[in-house]
Amino acid sequence: MRVLVVEDERLLADTCADGLRRLSMAVDVCYDGGEALERVGVHDYDVVVLDRDLPVVHGDEVCGAILRAGGEARVLMLTAAAEVGDRVAGLGLGADDYLTKPFAFAELVARVQALARRVRPALPPVLRRAGVVLDLPRHQASREGRFLPLSPKEFAVLEVLMRAEGAVVSAEDLLEKAWDEHADPFTNAVRVAVMTLRRKLGEPQLIETVPGAGYRFAS
Numbered sequence: 001m002r003v004l005v006v007e008d009e010r011l012l013a014d015t016c017a018d019g020l021r022r023l024s025m026a027v028d029v030c031y032d033g034g035e036a037l038e039r040v041g042v043h044d045y046d047v048v049v050l051d052r053d054l055p056v057v058h059g060d061e062v063c064g065a066i067l068r069a070g071g072e073a074r075v076l077m078l079t080a081a082a083e084v085g086d087r088v089a090g091l092g093l094g095a096d097d098y099l100t101k102p103f104a105f106a107e108l109v110a111r112v113q114a115l116a117r118r119v120r121p122a123l124p125p126v127l128r129r130a131g132v133v134l135d136l137p138r139h140q141a142s143r144e145g146r147f148l149p150l151s152p153k154e155f156a157v158l159e160v161l162m163r164a165e166g167a168v169v170s171a172e173d174l175l176e177k178a179w180d181e182h183a184d185p186f187t188n189a190v191r192v193a194v195m196t197l198r199r200k201l202g203e204p205q206l207i208e209t210v211p212g213a214g215y216r217f218a219s
Contacts, residue, residue, distance in 0.1 A: 002026045006036040007051040024156040033057025052079040067094035074115035130218040161217040170214035
């Protein structure tokens with residue numbers, strides 16, 4: 001899952017982003033609406049966590065731009081205004097959900113995950129393939145009943161490969177979906193993550209390298 005957090009309160013933005021990253025989400029952060037418009041024009045996000053009262057470009061305008069772009073990104077709008085009229089106005093702009101500050105981080109996570117499921121409605125929260133069970137809400141993985149102690153990045157890579165349902169996933173696609181925008185496209189991070197993931201999954205090997213194309217998870 002790739003998420004964009006747009007919030008001008010830097011401590012809040014960075015805290016939310018760090019927490020979401022610990023749940024194996026690829027998270028980008030920006031602190032004003034102008035920067036947000038640039039990001040959504042470059043990357044395909046599953047969810048945009050968007051503060052309504054932003055500097056440079058107001059959150060309402062950012063939300064409208066996301067809607068007009070016609071992509072799959074879902075918008076979770078944040079606001080300090082608790083009045084019903086404010087929430088109705090935000091939803092009327094095209095936001096998919098609304099969360100009033102202050103909020104519990106657990107609620108933010110639940111709402112982000114629920115919105116992401118709308119992007120991929122055919123896929124369940126628990127993925128099962130070739131004896132591997134990936135429980136997304138609990139952030140747990142196992143193979144044939146054996147718990148897999150995966151790092152957040154290994155978990156994210158495994159999720160992308162399992163969601164592909166046997167199709168080849170390129171290293172570039174893995175970088176786009178499992179890493180944030182600061183990932184070096186020439187890094188060997190993908191190769192290293194796949195290597196350690198293979199070791200933890202054990203034998204027989206489930207991740208196939210397709211020369212010149214990428215990686216494929218066993219059917």
